[in-house]
Amino acid sequence: MINFGYKISTPRSIDMDSADSRLYCQLVEAVPSYRYCIGCGGCTATCSAGQFTDFNIRKAHFLFSRRQYDKLASDTFTDTDLNKCMLCGKCSLVCPRGVNTRGLILQMRKLLLK
């Protein structure tokens, strides 16, 4: 067969009915401003850790919203990118929506650990 350079990509849609929303709900309860995020990425642009690594708050937010917790941390919690955060707080000062980003990261860590 001639290879035209196309391939079939696996679908990335999430079935929200079957997804496990427990952690997500706990996170939203602990940090209500989680829901204000418009995904502008300002936090990620200013991130101190982001200058050195591919740590990305926006991505973490995105994955958590999609309930893809396993992509944030495997069974050994220590490998999560969230541990690269220095908690310096620049992200919370630049956030145009006033999301409590530092609270968000600490809560994500605590929830993923469980």
Add this chain to the structure above:
Amino acid sequence: MFSIFVIPFCLGVLALLVISVIKYYNWIKEFDRKQQTLIRKNILTWKFLPAIWEMFRECLLHWRITKHNALLGYMHRSLAFGWFLLIVVGFVQALVAYPNGHQFYVGIFFNYFEPHYPVSHSPALPFIANLMDALLLYVFSGLTLAIVKKFWSKPLGMKRTTRHNLTDRIAKAALWSIFPARLLAEGATSALYGNGGFLVVAMGRLMQAVGLTSTVLEYNLWTFYSLALGVFFTLMPFTRYMHIFTEVFLVYFRQLGLRDSDSKSGYTMFELSACSRCGICIDGCPINRELGVTDIQGVYLLQAIRNKDLRNRAESIANMCMVCGRCSAECPVGIDLEPVRRQVRTEYAKGIDHPEGFQYLKSLHHFNALGRVAYFGGCMSHLTPGITQAMEQIFQAAGQSYWFMDQEGSVCCGRPLLQQGLVRQAQALRDRNKSMLKKSNATMLVTSCPICYQSFTKDYRLDIPVMHHSQYIDMLLKNGKIKVERSDMRVTYHDPCELGRGCGVYDEPRHVVAATATLLPTQEEREKSLCCGFNLGNTSIDSEQQVLIRDAALRNLLEPNPDMIATACPMCKKAMTRANNTPVSDIAEIIANQLIEK
């Protein structure tokens, strides 16, 4: 000399002694190694002298409370010092009356035993009796204020008072009934025998007038007095009144140089019990003032740690705090609440404290800055580039070669992590910055961020001097290295929590502002300054709540109608710039604008 009614008192004293000794012994055993070394090193030095002075000044005279509010100080002083003198003079009285020795309780129940067994007829006795009554009157004046405070605390300088638990309230009832019971019992004896000083005799005449003269009543009143004492002493070790003795120990250990460590130690146990739950920490707290949350302040934090039933609440109480330090600055016992709070946070953050996350910092390269000043802007200064630019201008004007340490790729100082109890992660960042500084051979470190300044001075133990830029600019101005033009601007200065209360730097930034502009005083400044609301200490509030706290600080700063608000912290600047039309500038920017080029 004995009567059955003294038994409750004696049992109370015994219980108090035994329980206190056991508790103190256990706490002293829990001192960590550093604290033990300090005790061994300092116990045989002159340090006990300032300790005794502080014990007298604080435990008896309540000097710090008096500075907070004179009437409140008088209330505590009359109860503490008055009662103390009542006990001391009571023992002297018994000693004068029975020079050949007597039981220890005779001094307490002197008027009861005196008409029965007079031995010495010293001329000093009537004088001492009147003195005792004067002291009792002194205690009564304090007791009256305490009752007034319970219903109307505002005249005593307290908007809000502590909510006490049941045992505390029972002990308080016992304490409050001790003194009226004493007067009634002495009055009943005086009604029968006519003994006592001016107050007691007056009470006795009154009781005679209404026909209360009987030995049965007398005996019952003395029993009630003894019972009140016994109940109070027995409850003391389990209530807030344990602070009476514990504060004495705390003062001593603090004078020996002991401080809180990263985890709960014996010293913390003394601090927990030295808290008198006076509630002075509540009124100043921005979380109470602006957010109306009234159950997380220092007094409730210590209660939650001490009372293990509240274990589940300790975490949320500990997290709900700006770490602005206002409570510690006002605490009359001098309890350092920040480390205690951090200990709880550390305990709950153990699982998420993984320094392995910072492997990536290993790739940072070193820089040779031999003979230069290292300048650390801090993360927040990167959001307020005006400050770093102003600092570079000032370095150049002073002819000082410098190394902008975190110009590209800033590494946090570690304090934000430490504040959240992530001790090991914070240590990893500190190690990183420390080794970079060491290998650079810089002669001095100047930082623009008060958070970094506190971290570098308190946690790093660097062998080069560390200065906040306010101190550095003040030094340059004093040395004549830079010169500034005066302007006719009227400026109010906002004390950043971390710089002022955190590191005690109040004067240098004020000197710097005064060098070029007119500095206006504000209502709440220096130790009483208000948090800008964006302090990194709190991760449990959202920005709506931060804004409320910030607006309160702004109201205070804008009240004298200044042309500009000055501050010395990039975060305070960032927080306040957004909210008002009055310009907010860092002191470095003010100076850089007014520089006279040589």
